[in-house]
Amino acid sequence: MINLFESTTEDFSFLLDQMGNDVLINDNPVKALITNTNLEQIYDDRRITSLSPFSRGDIVLFNGKKYIVISEVTEKRYTKYKGIIRFLPHTIIVNSESRFYTLDCYINTSDLGITSGKVLTLADGEITVNCSNYSIDSDLKIGARFLLNGGAWKCTGVDDFSKPGMVALTCVKDSILPTDDLINGIAGGLGISVNITNSNFDVTIDSTYQLTWTSTNNAPVRFESSDESVATVDVNGLVTGLTTGNVTITVYHAQLEQIKDTITLMVKDVPVSYTLEITSSSKPGEVTKGRTKTYEAIVKQGIDIVSDQPVTWKITADDQTSTTALATITSQTGTSCVVSGVNLGYVQLKATLVSDPTVFAWQRIQVKSAI
Known part of the structure; x- marks a missing residue:
């Protein structure tokens, strides 16, 4: 009989081969044993055990659902790594000065208790959004906003030190603004744009043309060519003609593809020189x-x-x-x-x-x- 607590690496490897689950941890394929917990069931929590290392804040994709490692994992226990993962039922898009963060998270509230379901009824009080720290950088600022279940929320605090690997956003109810995109669930989305400012130009084969553009609050952008056999575009908006034909160049908000602008151009033969x-x-x-x-x-x-x-x-x-x-x-x-x-x-x-x-x-x- 295999003892999960005292088994050797070889024993546990055999167990993984027979009963393990194929999961992704931060998009990397890993073999892990996922089991139920005997903890209070207000959350969808599971135990995860693997020979591969993981740590708090890592995102685990299991059976098509996203979980986050919530326990501190600093070293192996009995030749393997063990921890607790929690289901992430909500996905929000946080707007921080035209920079967007799509966060998979779980939420708890100050006056309604802990929430774990996909249908959430929120009072006018305070909520805490819990997510992976790897999804957020220093550009997320106090005052960042997001939409959830038809309501708007504003970030009043960012705690990224109490639980290394995770971040807790303290948020309060906010008013819906005319610029809020309620259809796509993007706070302030209707007030943000990216625009190509060049117009009426053509490119010849083996020549280049530099696009110019504007974006709200100088938000980062990315470029895409509809046909890279006709023309390519690099990260700086430099278009290079390759073969004759029409091509559409699109500039996207780097973090939100719904915000974009396009331009269609023609790649022509090199002019005849006389x-x-x-x-x-x-x-x-x-x-x-x-x-x-x-x-x-x-x-x-x-x-x-x-x-x-x-x-x-x-x-x-x-x-x-x-x-x-x-x-x-x-x-x-x-x-x-x-x-x-x-x-x-x-x-x-x-x-x-x-x-x-x-x-x-x-x-x-x-x-x-x-x-």
Whole structure:
């Protein structure tokens, strides 16, 4: 016969294999023996015994229900770890200056005694919310609020030292505010927003674009791409285009997905890059007075010459701005023009790409006398 109090590690390992339960302790799979207690039954308390270590405040998932370790567990007893776990019947969302904490908890009241059921009738007195200390950090402040069973409550005290691993929030009844989201049970939820402030932009393949945003009380946010094969977004809101297509970028309140904003953008191909140069069959830098010379526009994409990109032609004074009477364009096409020399001096010939006016070329021409 196995003695639970004096059994060896090997004995208890055999017992776990035969009768143990598969549970999660802080989301880690553990084999444990869960049994009933002989304690007062105002709570749903159980005994937990395992070869794996655990401590007060740890969350245990057993048979689809969440429990919290409420007993102090500092070391092994009889080669194993033993403790008491308590069912957590309530889940509340605490709003602390636009920072949210979703807490699984049990509640006891000052004037109604201890409550353990899911249906809770609360007086206007004081309640204590008991939960794991691992669910709360220093951002939770006095005055934080939450909704429970149609009522609002305000935190007036935080005790995280009496029972290491657990925290007790002392709370009093509060008034329902116009910003309270009663449908989703979020105190102040209607008054909190996150918004992407960029608009009407596109991203090209292998390029990046930095999103800007605002959030109430500078609450933390997180980003998500609807299709990471088209574009990704990092934790700082930097969007990177990968392939052509449409993608939706969503910014969420980091702790509450109900609060969000979205933007849809298009990832486009990298724009085609052209270069342009002007040439002629001989001596492009001069033309004889009283004669003409034909100039050609050479349009390239990379190293390849393209023939489907027309240009416009213009002739100016040597300052590239003023008009001139030293030379004229007598005829032109999309790829060539004929320049006639009129008087001696220097002029400038400009060719501009029709599809992209930022692409152009200049050719300085001297009108020379005939020899």
